[in-house]
Amino acid sequence: MKLLFIADPLQTFKIYKDTTFAMMREAARRGHTLAVCEPRQVMWQRGGRVTAQVTGIRLTGDPVEWYVADAPASVALADFDAVLMRKDPPFDSEYFYATHLLEQAEREGARVFNKPRALRDHPEKLAILEFPQFIGPTLVTRDAADIRRFHEEHQDIILKPLDGMGGMGIFRVGPDGRNLGSIIETLNREGAQSVMVQRFLPEIADGDKRVLIIGGKPVPFCLARIPQGSEVRGNLAAGGKGVARPLSARDQEIGNALGPILQSRGLLLAGVDVIGDCVTEINVTSPTCFQEIFDQTGCDVASLFMDALEAACIAPSA
Template identity: 60%
Template sequence: MDILFVADPLAGFTLYKDSTYAMMAEAARRGHGLWACEPEDLAWRGGRVAGRVRDVRLHAQARQGDWCAAGAAAWRDLADFGAVLMRKDPPFDEAYLNATYLLEMAERDGARIFNRPGALRDYNEKLAIARYPQFIVASLVSSRPDEIRAFLAEQGDIVVKPLNAMGGSGIFRLRPGDANLGAILETATGLGRRQVMAQRYIPEIAAGDKRILLIAGVPVPYALARIPAPGETRGNLAAGGTGVAQPLSERDRAIAAALGPALAADGLLLVGLDVIGDWLTEINVTSPTCFREITAQTGCDVAALFVDALERQVAA
């Protein structure tokens, strides 16, 4: 089948860690056709949603900066593809939101979209944890610096983060007496006009922020623990963290078992749960990653598991 990847520019892929590339390579190995476009290439024209797409051919000897060839751009109806994978990284801004509207229109015309556009909107990657209070630490969402200050006084040590970013961007650890507290809260909340999430600080971050991948509701047997660099609070790989693959713990499996079926039923084929210690901190649905690191360190072929699930979904 032909698979369309709606993603960031291909030239920006970092091959050794890019999960979208891993998906493409496995799909191509199985003989599927690869196509790509960016969200801004989607359009509603003639009463249908189409993309200005390019066919993608992977080089046998792929290397950074020279791993594929792309054909000329041409309009093609999204319903003509066997599957459309939405793999655009956050921020979840107005452009991303509009892309989900167009993809949902295409879905009504018969396109098979993964993850489902409506689910991408419904599962804000920070707020979605509120659906599972039994697995989360004390948390607050507010735009008011005074409320965040009160929460900090109550908890003693907190993390504040934006609701629409990724890769550790905009995350602050706050403790009472911080001389920059006022400025940080003004910046984070946009002078009280933008909601942020505050959570009790989890000391187990020192052992890693675990990424647990769910494919069609089933957990990959290994998580990637992203361990913060010395002097850093954030474990995100984009913030200099080191990824260490490890088997799922009993608690990891319990969280995955509780969330997996509901997430899959809502149209989320691929989800990345973030767990620190025993606590769920995020539910990532936009472009979950860590395929390459887990496969390289354990031999568990995550891309093969994903394409297996994709083929089953399309055939169903």
């Protein structure tokens, strides 16, 4: 197959842990052809198709000079067997616009994973609202008084912006309410910005688990991101320690319930974040943790993903 990866610049990849690289490596091992571009290189003009300035690459196996590149060329996205949208968050206006270009490419025959409409319909913080049976006490509001009432009820809370990533902008406020006003001002901006507030889950001490869903099925192992020192965030980007573990019975229950729903909407890959027994986020833009799980357990997540991708490309278009 001819695969196009829409991603961040290759120079920014840390290939020892990068999930997109793990996908590329497995695809190359199977004999698939690789090409890359950035979202800014995708364009459409009336009378033509959605195209991109793409660069064909071949992997070298060298840990530093890990690829060789062909000269860039303009190619229609529909000419690839699969287009993989792997641009990292934030999901900003430009990401939003990119999903519309990708949806136009779909109308021209492109197969895009994850499906552009599904990326728009599943904001990673708000996607959990559809599954109240699996989440803890949660509030989404622009009203500072709502936040104060929630804190009064639950005492120990987490506040976070809806557009954050990697643990950015997350605050914990305990029973004493210290700094709650300042935190509300920072996140809420006098009612201009919505905030998600959740009851603090002490099980975070045992890790914020990333449960990967591939082709509607949970991967047998998750990666528990464990906060270090006095840090409340388990995100790897915030210094958390990643420990791979078999799924618990609750993790499996969540994965089995959410997996078929997410797959039916065109989400070939999703990362469900679970603290204790509660879902806290559903990541769909560019879920990670393939390599950490493989390195610690031998479970070849990239191979499971490529199996699902190949099967999806054979299936009739929705």
